Amino acid sequence: MDRPDYTDNTATEQKVERQEVPRPPPRRKRIIVAMTGATGSILGVKTLLALRRLNVETHLVMSKWAEATLKHETDYTGAAVRALADHAHSHHDMAAPIASGSFRVDGMVVVPCSMKTLAAVAAGHCDDLVARAADVVLKERRRLVLVARECPLSGVHIDNMARVTRSGAVVFPPVMAFYHRPGTVEDLVDHAVGRMLDLFDLETGDFERWNGFSRGTDDV
Numbered sequence: 584m585d586r587p588d589y590t591d592n593t594a595t596e597q598k599v600e601r602q603e604v605p606r607p608p609p610r611r612k613r614i615i616v617a618m619t620g621a622t623g624s625i626l627g628v629k630t631l632l633a634l635r636r637l638n639v640e641t642h643l644v645m646s647k648w649a650e651a652t653l654k655h656e657t658d659y660t661g662a663a664v665r666a667l668a669d670h671a672h673s674h675h676d677m678a679a680p681i682a683s684g685s686f687r688v689d690g691m692v693v694v695p696c697s698m699k700t701l702a703a704v705a706a707g708h709c710d711d712l713v714a715r716a717a718d719v720v721l722k723e724r725r726r727l728v729l730v731a732r733e734c735p736l737s738g739v740h741i742d743n744m745a746r747v748t749r750s751g752a753v754v755f756p757p758v759m760a761f762y763h764r765p766g767t768v769e770d771l772v773d774h775a776v777g778r779m780l781d782l783f784d785l786e787t788g789d790f791e792r793w794n795g796f797s798r799g800t801d802d803v
């Protein structure tokens with residue numbers, strides 16, 4: 584009787600090669616949007632609208648002062664803005680999924696970002712869900728964009744911007760550009776939001792990119 588040859592693994596190896604490796608189903612791109620109490624709440628609203636159009640899953644957190652500035656600066660209510668996001672979390676909720684690194688996200692944008700929240704992120708002081716989620720994004724080496732708004736800047740602000748930058752965050756002050764000849768405030772906002780989302784490899788298609796001077800009209 585033929586005895587099995589236990590040293591020949593060819594058949595087993597071929598079987599293993601043919602086996603499908605189980606893969607998790609692909610998920611939508613997922614971004615945390617935090618809004619804090621700096622002026623410019625329309626930037627946060629427009630970011631949510633752009634991400635919705637791009638079919639990105641959004642997790643929104645608004646601080647108490649974000650809601651106050653939103654109400655003062657726009658016709659949006661907090662509820663209307665929360666309705667633009669896939670998920671909205673209370674800034675008190677430290678048990679929200681985005682408070683943990685095991686919940687996978689593609690990044691976070693704090694828009695607008697107050698100097699108080701910038702300081703909290705720089706110090707790793709996680710006293711609310713905005714600061715905690717940002718701290719988690721940094722520790723997981725994921726993309727963190729802080730749309731830090733204050734003018735003029737003190738040495739403390741600049742030091743905090745340097746600290747978060749050294750930890751991997753991108754500080755993106757919402758500074759106006761004029762090379763696209765904006766006609767309205769909306770043009771300026773769309774340009775800022777488009778450049779912000781460039782940092783997540785997302786194309787809003789809402790603004791004109793610089794393509795060099797035009798021949799004839801711009802000759803130097």
Ligand SMILES: Cc1cc2nc3c(=O)[nH]c(=O)nc-3n(C[C@H](O)[C@H](O)[C@H](O)COP(=O)(O)O)c2cc1C
Binds near residue numbers: 622733
């Ligand atoms: C109308 C309004 C505009 C504000 N604008 C700014 C601003 O541009 N930058 C800033 O750092 N703080 C600004 N603040 C102050 C912040 O709201 C305040 O420091 C608050 O504690 C920030 O908390 P948060 O980061 O948790 O939202 C503003 C406050 C109000 C009421």
